[in-house]
Amino acid sequence: MFAVLPIISPIFIVIAIGFAAVKTELLPKSAVPGMGRFVLYFCLPALIFSTLAHTPIREVIEPLYLAAYGGGSLLAFALVFGLSRAFGSQTSAATLNALGSAICNSAFIGYPVLLQVFGTLPAAAFTMTLLVENLLIMPLTLMILELNRALAEGGSTRQVLINFVRRLFTQPILLGILAGLAFSLTGLTLPGVIDRSLEFLAEAAAGVALFVIGGSLVGTQIKGDRRAIAIITLAKLVLHPALVALMVWWLPPFDGQLQTIAILAAAMPMLSIYPVLAGHYVAGGRYAATLVVATLSSFLSLTVVLWLLF
Template sequence: MPPRQPIPRKEPRPHTVSIFDNLLFSLSTTLPILIWLIAGLLLRRTKRISDDFIADGNYLVFTWCLPTLLFLNIARAPLTEVWQGDLITYAVLFTLGSIVLLWFLTPQLTRDITSRGVFIQGAFRGNMGIVGLAMVVNAFGASAIPLASLYLAVLTFLYNMASVVVLQLGQGQGVAPLRMLSQMARNPLMIGVVAGVAWSLSGLPMPDLADNTLQGLADLTLPIALLCIGASLRWRSLKGNRLLVLWATLFKLVLLPALAALGGVWLGFRGEQLGILYLMMAAPTAAASFVMARAMTQWGNLAAEIIVITTLFSLFSTTLGLFVLRLTGLI
């Protein structure tokens, strides 16, 4: 009787990520943002949050919490190891190119050219410090914070300068470089960034008492900011300017993030790099754009409407974009 042949063992099938897994990954990144926004909206509707709370919360976030968060994330990071000049240089050049493109397209979209600066700012200036950073953390964890913070630092500087320029030029005014630099020097976000870079380069250790105290303040950034954004949403403000709001939303949430991601893929960005690039570019319009638009132009309502619509629809557009990037194995 011939010897019995052993039954060949089946090799384990390689693990494959299903479409459902990719969808869960995308939703786990964007749904927490939606939950915080809805919580803020409900608290405002039930009069648990007042206009005074929103004003004070925004002041606390933009003057103390967010600058502290930026300072800590940069101060703790060895800049020579975290710095990725190719990614940040590409983001800067892409943003500048987007602004130039929008400048020449705007006359085709509106008869009142004085709205040009507000429209352009709403189409390119993303809420990276709140929504963008939150989505990066949700998608890639705390390990992505140092690179995302450096990206945020450089692009925040660019956004502030570019916004002043386009708003002034859009109103037919000249640009005052000294005044612009003075405003930048007093910007709390830039103070936090510069202080973080200086501390990191100094090589000094962060004392535990200071680290724990500042971390507590930094941890307040996302919850308070997202609650205030949700509580600030006003359906009744969505009046007029529909065409410009539609085009600004399309550029901010779809066209510019998609083009940025395609260019990044062509340059070889993958994984965390590509994810940070896409999520920061896909963030909705920054709330600070309304403050500047109201102070420098008569188009404050247009700025507010762009913020509301992009904030609401970014959750869907970003989920779809992440899903596609994840499904194709690019992140």
């Protein structure tokens, strides 16, 4: 197990630096959201677009990877949603519990981990992971939450669907994926100066993303239903990768590295905007606490997953 510590430690060291910078007020807490938007709106879309534009389209999509990662994620979502409802949670709370168990922080933690493990970004696996998260799990979550709200408030289902589609296709990461796939499909090439400019933005993604994670942890208290926090954390860090591993085992064999990445990707903690999204639909601060606990606990869980996989 100690052999994988040099892989995972640099990631959490940068997170710790971000935490220390904000904690000591060397960097104001108010600057962290802007840095996060810089990663989400500029660095990651540039990285994804540039990578896909240089990758043949047939090398990007592996149906069995999509089935394994998507199927395992859906199983985690459905299982946690069903159990939450069975134990008395309202639909919105059950949906957010399911989201926290089934969607990963691929942009801010998954990308740096893959980069650290493999040396270069596995473009196909990273892209397919983001496709599952942005075209399956997140849309499913938003659809349930918005329809539930519309039913409670007597709103229009038609307007909910219009807003849903509008929100879906204005996500910068999804737009980067679609544009990169279009360039790959058509065989177009970018002018050298544009290509190099995108590389500058892409190179900033990993370090800034991890720094933002650390800074965002400052000031967040572990409060709320601690039992629920522990259950969602375990579901995310243990159940989700276990179900993806089950899908990998059950499906016909496919590329070994992709099988490994599917399980590793599922082992990441939940996405950084989890408590922000939750705040739009339910009251209570336990979602921020869950994010903190899961992110800190992932140092141990990712170490174990890497040890088992490698």
